[in-house]
Amino acid sequence: MCGIVGLFLKDRSLEPRLGELLSDMLITMTDRGPDSAGIAIYGAPATGLAKVTAQSPNPTADFANLATDLSGAGLPARVTEKNTHAVIEIAADRQGEIRALLTRLRPSVRIMGAGESVEIFKEVGLPGDVISRFGVRAMGGTHGIGHTRMATESAVTTLGAHPFSTGPDQCLVHNGSLSNHNNLRRALLRGGMTFETDNDSEVAAAYLTAEMASGKDLGEALTGALDDLDGFFTFVVGTRTGFGVLRDPIACKPAVMAETERYVAFGSEYRALANLPGIETARVWEPEPATVYFWDHEKAA
Amino acid sequence: MPVFDLSTTPLRELNSALHGLEPGTNDTRFEVVNPRGHHAVAVGIDSPVSVEVHGSVGYYCAGMNDGGTVTVHGSAGPGVAENMMSGTVIVEGDASQYAGATGRGGLLVIKGNAASRCGISMKGIDIVVHGSIGHMSAFMGQSGHLVVCGDAGEALGDSLYEAKLFVRGSVKSLGADCIEKRMKPKHLEKLAELLEKAGVTGVKPEEFRRYGSARKLYNFHIDNADAY
Numbered sequence: 453m454c455g456i457v458g459l460f461l462k463d464r465s466l467e468p469r470l471g472e473l474l475s476d477m478l479i480t481m482t483d484r485g486p487d488s489a490g491i492a493i494y495g496a497p498a499t500g501l502a503k504v505t506a507q508s509p510n511p512t513a514d515f516a517n518l519a520t521d522l523s524g525a526g527l528p529a530r531v532t533e534k535n536t537h538a539v540i541e542i543a544a545d546r547q548g549e550i551r552a553l554l555t556r557l558r559p560s561v562r563i564m565g566a567g568e569s570v571e572i573f574k575e576v577g578l579p580g581d582v583i584s585r586f587g588v589r590a591m592g593g594t595h596g597i598g599h600t601r602m603a604t605e606s607a608v609t610t611l612g613a614h615p616f617s618t619g620p621d622q623c624l625v626h627n628g629s630l631s632n633h634n635n636l637r638r639a640l641l642r643g644g645m646t647f648e649t650d651n652d653s654e655v656a657a658a659y660l661t662a663e664m665a666s667g668k669d670l671g672e673a674l675t676g677a678l679d680d681l682d683g684f685f686t687f688v689v690g691t692r693t694g695f696g697v698l699r700d701p702i703a704c705k706p707a708v709m710a711e712t713e714r715y716v717a718f719g720s721e722y723r724a725l726a727n728l729p730g731i732e733t734a735r736v737w738e739p740e741p742a743t744v745y746f747w748d749h750e751k752a753a
Numbered sequence: 754m755p756v757f758d759l760s761t762t763p764l765r766e767l768n769s770a771l772h773g774l775e776p777g778t779n780d781t782r783f784e785v786v787n788p789r790g791h792h793a794v795a796v797g798i799d800s801p802v803s804v805e806v807h808g809s810v811g812y813y814c815a816g817m818n819d820g821g822t823v824t825v826h827g828s829a830g831p832g833v834a835e836n837m838m839s840g841t842v843i844v845e846g847d848a849s850q851y852a853g854a855t856g857r858g859g860l861l862v863i864k865g866n867a868a869s870r871c872g873i874s875m876k877g878i879d880i881v882v883h884g885s886i887g888h889m890s891a892f893m894g895q896s897g898h899l900v901v902c903g904d905a906g907e908a909l910g911d912s913l914y915e916a917k918l919f920v921r922g923s924v925k926s927l928g929a930d931c932i933e934k935r936m937k938p939k940h941l942e943k944l945a946e947l948l949e950k951a952g953v954t955g956v957k958p959e960e961f962r963r964y965g966s967a968r969k970l971y972n973f974h975i976d977n978a979d980a981y
Binding site: 741 | 789790791809810811812828830831846847849850868869887888
């Protein structure tokens, strides 16, 4: 099954409540997937800084002195520990260096996502537990997506949890299963993409990253996905300023959307949306199969 | 008149109360408030009770209904009125996928639009949709009537048996073995009856086209191998 949620705020006065609203939406979807949960929050970017969310199986050992060790290696950094994750802030123009440096300094650390604004937190466990471990409720932001997983295609591990992030400020959650992911993964590997897992959804994320790297916007990349991805999917995708939704042409996997003057919201079920402010008068609809929906803070008037 | 507030009362209490109704009871009208997308609201009714649901519901609302009248003052999630035996289910808003699936009898009225697979494997139910329906609707429909005042999506009536389909607007495509058929007086009569029962006004039976089975796929025939 899996449960997915997304919230894209139009009204800036709701931004401090993003974490709280998205947390409640995801917790409502708990019975669609008990294996693992994750959330991506797009917060306010700090000028000139990049954020890297890292995860470790030994967080106490790995994150203690990490800032000192990174600085010692020539990359000044601020490290904020959050349970098994840490958000590492570095100069934006030096993002390319961190992956190699972490591999050398902290071999067991994995990067969950990176960019100007995104922070990604995911772990094995129920949404309520994962959310409280990382203090997601207190986080503000402009938009965010979340996922609770019932695994079908690969192991139940932290890295196999969603959202998957394969490019700067990009992430994807998926309900469904892809049937051509192995072939597509080989093609993307040849094109220079790297993968952390055997998961089909990571391939979808990498596909969109590769398409956007070639100059497409999110909407165009999603349109291409309809031809290039085979299988069942409902995707919710985030970029630094954008938020997209796509369902495969058969559209077995459920999806409900709601839009008001203040937000655009996505849920696997209406239950996930039922607590949002003003839902009683929102436009509520089921996204059409094989139809790209996307919103962008920069393109919105 | 019992009122169940699903924000404070477990769903099972509502459904147990509905299942426990004895013949001749005075509790013939139930109200449900704050359904908030709950699954399985008012399933398994087997007495002539009426249930007014104020808000939107999740999966399988009014499933297996046998003789009750359930009105959803909101929208319904997947599988509303699934396997209905008899009675009436009215959705004031939209319905998600497979509305009325496998229904054996009764009337399902959807005042908004229905998503994909509306009436899939229908077996005697009558479904009237005021708006439009999605793809693969009435797939393998065996009997009953599907009336659509708006448009139908791709592959309408794929592998159809004897369900009768009436669409007023456009049909994106017909499924395998589904063809347009001539509208006869008996069909217009039935359509008029269903439109009236479903509260459709300002729409004439003559505005619809009828679709049904070409009956070529009932039994395996090697010449039809491409169509299976």
